[in-house]
Every structure is written in structure tokens, then in C-alpha cells.
Amino acid sequence: MSYSPRPAVLRLPSATIFALFFLPLLLPSARSQLINTTIISNKTYSTYTFPSFYSVNNNTNLLLLKDADHSQGALQLTPDSRNQISFLLNKSGRVFFTTPFRLWEDRLSPSDNTTKYVASFNASFNINVFRSEGTIPGEGLAFLIASIPEAPPPGSEHGYLGLTNATLDANPDNRFVAVEFDTVKQEYDPNDNHVGLDINSVNSTVTANLSFLIAPVNATIYTVWVDYDGVSRHMWVHMAIVGDPKPSAAVLSSPLDLSDYLTQYSYFGFSASTGTNYELNCVLSWNLTVEMIPDDKSRMPTWKLAVIVSSGVLAVMIVLAALLVGLYVRRRKVGDGPSAVVLGMLKSLPGTPREFEFKVLNKATNNFDEKMKLGKGGFGEVYKGMLPGENKAVAVKKFSRANSRQDDFLKELTIINRLRHKHLVPLVGWCHTNGMLLLVYDYMPNGSLDQHLFEGPDMPILNWERRYNVITGVASALHYLHDEYEQRVVHRDLKASNIMLDANFNARLGDFGLARALETDRTSYAEMELGGVPGTMGYIAPECFHTGKATCESDVFGFGAVVLEVVCGRRPRSDIAGFKFLSDWVWKLHREGRVLESVDPRLEGDYVPADAERLLLLGLACSHPSPGERPKMQTVVQIVSRAVAPPAVPHFKPAFVWPSGPVEEGDAGPSSRLTSTSSAVMSSYYASSAEGTSQYLSQEGQVGPRDTSISTV
Template identity: 60%
Template sequence: MAAARFLVHLLLLAAAVYSAAASTSLATNATAGSRMPAAAAPGPGSGGGDGNVTGFSFSSFVSANRGVNVTVLGDANINQGALQITPDSLNDAATYLTHKSGRVLYATPFKLWHREGRHGGEANNASAGTGGKRVASFSTVFTVNIFRPNGTEPAEGFAFVIAPSADEPPAGSSGGYLGLTNASTDGSAANMIVAVELDTEKQPYDPDDNHVGLNVNSVVSVANASLAPLGIEISPVDPVKYDVWVDYDGAARRIAVHMAVAGKAKPRRAVLAAPLDLGATVAEWSYFGFAASTGRKYQLNCVLAWNMTLEKLPCGDDDDDGSGRRRVLGLAIGVPVGVTAVAVAAVLAYVCAVRRRKVQGGEDGSAITGTMIRSLAGGPREFDYREIRKATNNFDEKMKLGQGGYGVVYRGVVVGDHTSPGGAGSAVEVAVKKFSRASTQGQNDFLAELSIINRLRHKHLVRLVGWSHDNGGELLLVYEFMPNGSLDQHLFSSSPGRALLGWELRYNIVKGVASALHYLHDEYDQRVVHRDLKASNIMLDAAFSARLGDFGLARAIETDKTSYMEEAGGGVHGTVGYIAPECFHTEKATRESDVYAFGAVVLEVVCGRRPRCDVEGFHFLVDWVWRLHRDGRALEAVDARLGGDFDGDQAERLLLLGLACSHPTPADRPKTPAIQQILLGSVPPPAVPPFKPSFVWPATGGGLDTVSTTAGTTTSQLSLTSASTWSGNFMKGSLKHAFQQEAPDSLS
């Protein structure tokens, strides 16, 4: 009791200090004006990651993007699914194609540098070391098609640009000025422009007519490199699409440019790498985009796709004008946090001491978790930990079936009870999931998964057999063993002796998954969102019947609600290629986002390709299939390994269903009852537009079927066109991984 009274006094002291400090900070804030520009407010560029990264993605462009997502300037235009930076016209070239300049900029500026505190209070980033500024890192990739119509000689050039404003190209910026500068402004530091040029016209200051250059406030490059030795021709006679990567490391103050034929992997070797201090060159708030020009000669400068990831910087006042307020805010936050931390530490010490006494007194250290599990209605069978250890041969590596973010799965054999198919005393093969985090979070994951799957009963769900929890805090779930492994193993594994999944099995697997999803969404007494539906979580029993499993991310929502909101700072959970685009803005899991993942699985099963793959210049399977659908060639997407041995009507039905489920607008995706009817053939396949609709957020005409169900949350007004899903670089954590290696698919 004395310890408890002491803790209460500490907490009351923390509250009193916090109240006083907060009052001071509020009084200060009431008199201090904000100098954050209007563009700093959340806008179309927001989204993705956990607050440290922002960005956008376009898989194609439509006229509706003009003025909403992109600003089209000068002689630029949007048509034929692309940004036409200079005109694309069949009319008289002398009138419509020569001596033109244009720009297309992303509609929202981004903060590219931030002045750090005088005393180093914020300088916790390596990029704070030069000029007292922290500079944002970014990574972008875009697909370009720069070609000469009718075999004409190409000119002048194209550039990826960072500009201080969304103004028109300056007068006289055609010809060799690339839509960037003109004769009177070229070379002026007031331009605050940086560009990466793909130049196809040799000027006296250029190495040749086929090079990449780095331009700073001038079209005379500070660094350039000829592309001929690399076998790259920017504008060949036969048009070639190229992917161009521009990576900027704000800490190292260095830029690197890579280039390859579209659809091929990013080369290890950069075509150009050079030092560049954006903090000393560009405006604090700048626009990203493209510029191009033609002169006496001309070429078509088309951007077909564009993806951008950018480090987010603080948007508050600089220290040199607001250091006093920062100190007040530091006191307002730091003092109570410090006092509270002491109190929390005391609480933890007290709890640990109590737990130690309980263990030393013979009481089970996992009693709390065990009691919670045993209190579940119709609780699952509890296994003795020693039995599970024996069943898995002490968790032998040879018994390992797989591993994920939530734990390792082992194969084992246990003695069955009266609930087992073979009755009490029978030998039962099981899959044992051993949670990798023996911590509070691990217990939360364990209890969340157990509380949901414990009461689920459906022939297309993996059956839970029981659980175990030892004194050391190790958590185990025991599932029915699936002898044929997971769906992705059969679709993509090249293991010898593994037979190719035939068409009939594939179709039945899709029907089974749809049935399980319908049960979770509409038939169970609580709506359950799976949140990680993918081929590796679809198990196959002895008859190759689908069993949806791995409920580690699943969450139940009330029947009068429609979404599950992530915990604060939780980020986006799931796997790239299966995550619905709206999830990166709402951080909500919904039935619609599950349907999106189901659509990715459907296309994966039909095509024998992963949702995130490179095929004919596309980086996502859904975009490739949509293009084939537009051209009336959808059946060409069917897995070629089947050798044509498939039902054409069923294949078309599945492809259309997969595209419908992948619709960028959540409300336009079919619901699970309709999905089942489509698969049974009782209703025709859904009508799918020939062109993939743009992703616009907030969604127009419905969007999600209801607004947020979480009190106090608001949705930023975001509006952008997105690819079928965000790239692997849009994830929690530092952007620096974009410069080092391809990011992993899992975002959990």
C-alpha cells in the first residue's frame, strides 16, 4: 500500500507540472504567429509511410489530372494516357511542333530543406551537417518515351526539374533552353532550378547529342555523361520506353541517375552521379515535374508513368526566429514527460517485483495471459508446452514450415482429443506457430489472433486446434496441418516434382477463398477484416481445397461499423501489391480493402504472376491485365504454362472479376455476395471499363461506404492518381533504404 501511495503522489506531481507548463505554452502560442506557407497544409502529396515519408504514384495520366494532381503549363498537354511535355500532333509540324516549350509539375510543392537549430537541438540527422540545413532525400522513377515522329532528326531535349514555382516556362525558353531558362535568365542564381536533362541536341557546351546532364540554374550542365558507351539512345528511330531513376541523398548531398529500358531492373551502375546541395540551390518549398522544348527540329517528349517518394521534413518555424517558443514547448512537453517517465518506471519496477515474487512463490508467470485465454467462450484446447516441444522435436529446424513477421511455423504430431477428426488418442498432424516476440506486443498479437479465430467455423478457413504458453512467455498457436502447403508455393515454386496447378483446381481455389471471405465479412456475428489476404496465406489441404489462414493481422469490427482504424503510429499493414491504395491515406482496414486483395489473388491465380512484377513495361500485374482488356486481348494474360488447357469463359470471368475487385474507387468494388454469384455463373461477370479509372482521394461518388467510425479522426483532403498500389518504397521507416536496396514487400 505504501508503494501504491508513492506512485499516486508521483502521478499527481506529473499532472501538476504538465498543467502549469501547458498553460504557459498555450499562452505563448496564442501570441506567436505561424509563418508556415499555405502549401504546407496537407495536400495531394501527402500519404504513405508512417509520417516520415510522403509521395505519389501515377501508372498513367488522364485529362482529369489537369489542375487537380498536376499543373500543365506552356505547350504541354495530357493525352493518350501520357504527359505530353511538348505537343503531340499530326498537324503541320512547322506550326504545331517546332519552337515549343512546356512544363508539367506536380500540383503541390514539397519542403526540400529545413533550417536546423543554432545549438544543434534538432540536428539529429546526418544531413544537418552542411550549412545548418537538413535536406530531404527523395527517390523518383518515371517512364519516358522520347521519339522522333516519321524518323525525323530529334531535338532539343527533356528534363526532370525542381522549380521554385508553378509558373509558365519563361518566354524564349524553346530551343536549347529546354523550357527551363532563356537568354537573359540563364545562369542566374535567382532561378533556383535544378534539372536532370536527357539532351538530344549538341550545343557548343555539350559533349554530344545523346547525353544526360545535371543542370543548376542553367542549361549548361555542371556534370554530364554520354550515353552512347552504355548502349542507350534517348531518341532512336524505333521508339523505346526508358525507366529513369533519380535518387537524391540529402545527408550526403549527392544525386544519382540510373536508366534502363522500361521493365528491366534498375542497373547497379549510375549513368550520372554528382555532388549537389539542394539546400543551397533550390527554394525551401519547391515543385517537382518535367520540362522540355523543341527548336528548329523537334521530338515528342512523353511521360507515361511517375512514382515519387520523399522524406518529410518539419513544417514549423526556423529556430533563429522561434527559439524562445521552442524552449517553452520543450518545457511544456519535456518536463511532464520526464516526471511521468519516472512514475512509469516506478510502476514497472513495482509490477516486475510483484511478478518475481509470484514466480518464486510457485505461481505461473504467464497466469495473466493464460487466464485471459481460458476465459474465452468455448476456449480452445490448451496444450502442455512440453508436449508441443516434443511434437516439433524441440523446434527442430528440419520441422520448420515457414516464417513471417509474427513468428515461425513448425510441423508436429500431437495426440488428438475428442474434437479431433480421428477421435481421442489419434495422431494428429499440426502446424505450430511460435510467436517471435515474447513481449507485451507479442502477447497482444497472440491474443488478437486467438480471440478471432477461436470462434470462426468455416470449411475454407484453417482450423485452430489449440494453444500453449510457457512460463518464459513463449506463445504458441496450434493449427490443423495443411499437407499441400500454400497457394504461392504451387504457383511460383520450381521445386522438382511439384505439379503445375491445373485450371479446375485454380478455379475451385478462387471459389473457396471467396466463400471464406464472404463468411468473414457478412456471415459471422462480427465483421472480420483479414487485412493480409495473399497467396502465401491461402493454404491447401489434402484435396487442394483452399483454406484461408494466418489471422495475425485480422481484426473484428462491430457490425454497425465498416472499418478498423490502425493504432496511432501503426502505419499501413499488409503486403505490397495486395494493399488497396486508399489504405495509405486512411490507415483503415475495410471489407473493400480485403476485396482489393482478393482481386490481386484472382489475377495471380489466373496469370501465374505475382501482383508486383515486371511484364511488358508494367510494374504491376493489374495494369498489364487492364491494358490487355482494353485491347480485347484479356485471355493472353492466362498462365502460359497451362498450354491453353483452360476454360475460356471461366478465365474471362475471373479476369473481369479480378479487375473489378481492383477498382481504384472502394465503393465500385463488388461485395462478397456478388462475387460468389459471379463465380457460380448465376450472374454475368462485371462490366469493366476499358481504361483503368484514376485513383482520386477523397473518393467522389461514394468512396468508402461510410465515414470513419473512430472518434476524433479526420481525413486529409488528398487527391491524386495512383497506380494499382504504392511502390515498395512507400513504407514505414527511413527513405534511405531507397538508395541502398529494394524495400521488402511486407509492410507489417
């Protein structure tokens, strides 16, 4: 029998109803959907309703990724313009509801055995898969539950429905569950018109043929019901023409334990793709009801919850009074200046992670014991911590009062707060207490990439497969920052010590202390307030010394330095064969047809020569002195995934010439301030040979130490 919770009739005081109705209207997340909370059999359910999508503010309630958009009151999961057919081909898009839901938890049974409790949910939505008369539909859409609300991976067009690609398909790390509505037959599909249950793969676990066409010649709107019972661990899918009642028989029914495949907190949304054929994949409305599993600390007995609800206006007044008093006390402690502003901005950020109490993090890090210190970055120190009562290891970044300001903290948080990608270090939460600024990240048990490359015989050598996967992961993360996130983000400090390795040695790009989001009409970011060119020697593109600007092209230069570093097992600034820079030595070997001689000898020949040459040529192409000649990250991803041939690299390293192209209007200020010192800067840059030392360049052209220790997040 299908599980379908129905809203209970709650009899509340009229003043409470008034408060519950109007208070959500004051919240940014409540402006485009009605929020309704009901209690049924001691369980709390929250309902979110999107009757249409005429007004969508991206990344407020909904996150539209890659080729997804909205128009004419619908979510267009793939482009909807038919003015240019080529624009509709080979596309993929995703849309997520920005609120994560706790879908399962471990609980102790009366016999002290640990069991999993899984939440129930119901989703209903109207879809219209439209194809022009006489055309063949392609490819389909899916209702998606994912652990990370990230953009579709590169290569997720065609039959991959924006869910996965040829490399990632069936990878358990995908951590998604989807219900697909497929309109093209692949070799693993039963036909070209079916519904299927997809778990980490587009090769469906269960499929069911449909007696009606998903994409008929005459456009038809269908209502889909997806019901999941967490108690019986079962999912049902019903489908009917809009306006018709919910059928008694499900088109698909399958046992499913979400806790086996998803992380505790996951996101609901949709995904779709097109291929050599196209269709318009539209979602016209969406209702979502989810059983709310409270955090352990917030769970309370039913009688207490009833008392709180029945208190009505009195409870609302007490809460508001407490907030006002708390704000007043905090302002008295911290001041009415920037601290209060920071706190207010943190509270208002969409999708902000968990706020920690300082005492919790203090206990987790054993009072920030030096023995718990993992490393030191440009803006603070990082400590390992174990959250009390949660058995979860974290890395706590403590911003230093001496060399950091509150806006540094806020800049990092506002960027990493909304980024969602499997190859970025996940942000867990933050803390701001009495001027103490802390960011909490997932702990990466295998440390940083440079530790494995350079920290001596006690650290195991990374084998070739892991090295290649690290480069692939970093490329995917940087492509997301440059091209797939709603804003273009420039990392500005890409280096081996900022690339972390998780338990499976997957790359996780971290340390966003220098990262900045570019305005939509700009291609570069200039910031002179740091007193020089931000970044680390050996990874800084040569044009940055003249412009004082960070760009996507300068990020690519840093990526190229990392690629050569990983393949050769040497730092970007290495004294070798009379060269000060690794790239110059590799370029010489490339010119002489001996480029594979640069591969790390510690691998003892255990590598794939074709892949090694592919990466070495890619590293040189990214290290091109002219920013315009470096490949874009979309091309880089295709190269490392072996989808296209390695780049063509000249045998002789081109000379650096500035300006390399037209000067961007409005750029004269920063450029002119640095032009007078550019010769001194470049001279110092190429003369300095302290291996592995992170440095900065002042506006006077002086080279000096910046930070020689490990940056961990």
C-alpha cells in the first residue's frame, strides 16, 4: 500500500495561526513557496509547494545549474529556445531545492543495537516533455535525490540524463537516487519510453514500460507522484495526465533503502539532458512533503512540543524578546561595528551551514592544543577536532587576529558556503564568538597532496593511478568554479598544499581564503589591499606581476604547475639541469623528444606512458606565458578524461610578451601602478630560488617570505 501522509487538522489559537502564516513571509526562503508544517502520529512533516516558476531567484529557493533555466512559468531543465536548433543539442541541466533534508539517522534500539531510521517523503510534480512535430525525442529527465547539489558532470549529455558520465557511471561515490523518465533507448534500456529507478548509474536497477508516451506528438502534461515509505523502505511511482486522479496502480514499485546510498543530509531536485536529438524537458509545478528528522540535540518529547505549539502568541513574543536581548548583549560584547554586521550577514546567507558554539569547537580541538594543529595558512591556523558526541572528525580553521580581518572570514565563507562539488573540501559550519572567527571543514584523513609528494620516506609514494585521479579531480573542481557555478570563481592560490586527499585519495580542492567571485561583466579580479600579488611563487602566472589581477587564465597557469608537479614529483621551483623552474626543464625535454624522462623516478617505470605524455603536454600548455594561449578548463577536463587528444605544444617555450593583447577598459589603474616595477618584479621572481617557499611580492617589487607551512583547507 502506498504511503501518503495527509495533512492533519490542527486546532490552534487564532493568534498562533496568524503568526505561523505571516512570519514565514518575512523570510527570504519563503517568498516563492508556501511552507506548511503538520504533525501526524508524533511525526512532523514539512510541505513545500511551488505552484509555478514564474519568479525564480537563482540560489534562493532553487539552484539552477549548467544548462537549466526558467521561463514561461516552468523550470526548463534543458534549453527551451527553438530559434537555433544547435543550441538545444548536447545539453544537460539540474535544478535543486536549496534546503537539505536529513533523510536518515542511526538510533539505538531497546536492546542497545544500532538501527537506521529513514524518513518518508512524498513528491508530486507536473512535467511536460515537448518535442516538435516530426522530430525524434531525446533524451529524458529524472527526479533526483543527491547528496551534493552540484552541476551535472562534464559529458553528462545524451543518455546520461545529466546524472553521470562514462567515467563516473556506477561509481558508489556518486551517491544519488533518481527516477528517470527516459525517451531514448540505450543498449541497457528496455525501450525508448519507460520509467526507471537509477542508483548511482543510468543503468536502472528497476524499469517499467509505460502504456503511454512520455513525449507524445501532441504536447501532454503529466502529473507524477513519487512516494517513499521510510519504515518499509519502499518506493512507488504513479503517473497520470494532469487533472486525472492518482491511479491505484503504480507504474513502478521497488524496495529501496535510501540510507544505503545517500548521505544523511541530501537534496531534492531534477535533472535532464539532450543529445543529437532534443526535446524540451519542463517541470511546471512541484509539491514536496518530507518527514523531518530533528538533530539529536533538538529532539524533544511530544508533550513538550504540544505545550510550545499551544502557547501561541506568548511563545512568539518570548522568542522575539530573547532574540532582541541576545542581539543587544552580543552587540555590547562585540561592538556595533563590523562584528555585528558580519553576524547579521552570516545569518542571512542562503544555505548557510551549521553554526557552532565556541565551547563545542574548543572541546573538539582540546582547547586548540598545538598537538592538534594540522598546519598554517595565509589567514590562520588549522586544527584537527573530533566533535563531541558525534564521532565526526573536522578541520577547524582559526582566523588569526594578527594577520586577518573580519572581511577575510566573510569573503571565504560567502564563497565556499554555496559551492557544492565532490572535489571541493566540504564546509561543515562556522563560529563567530566575541571576535573569534572559525570555519569548520570536513577532515581529510590523507592530508595534502604536497605531503605525499615531498615529505620523505615516511609518507607512501602516490602510485600512478592515484596521481592521475588527483589531476582529474582538480580539473573537474576548477571547471566547476570557472564555468558551472552561477558566478565565476577565481581560486587565486592553486597549489599542491591546497589540494587535500580524502579517505579514498580523491582530490578535494580547498583554502578559499584568496578566492573571489567575479562580477558577471568582468573577466578578472584586482585586489591591491593585500600589499602585492597574492598567491605562491611557482604557481603565479607571469602576467599577474604586471596587472595585479587574478583571472581564470591565471588559475589555469597554477593548474599547469600542479600537473607537472604531480607527474614529475618535483616542486614548480626546482634547481634541475641549470633551470630554476620545472616547466622550463620539461619544455627542454619535450623539444628533444625525451619528455617522458621527466616522470617521477620514484614510480620506477610503473605508469602509463601515453597518459604521462598527455599530462606533461597539458601541463606545458597550461604554463604557456601568454594567457590567451592556455586551454580553457572545459577543454582541460576533456583532455584528462581522454575524450580529446593532448594539446599541441610548441617545441620552444614562447617568450613572455606584455601586453599580450588588448588592454581591458578600466584596467589602467592597477596596471599602471605595477608597470614601473615590472622589470624589478620579474627579475626578482626569476632570481629567487628558495625551493618550496611560499612568497609574496610587494608593490615596491620586493620578494619576501609569506608562509612556509602547510595549508590544510
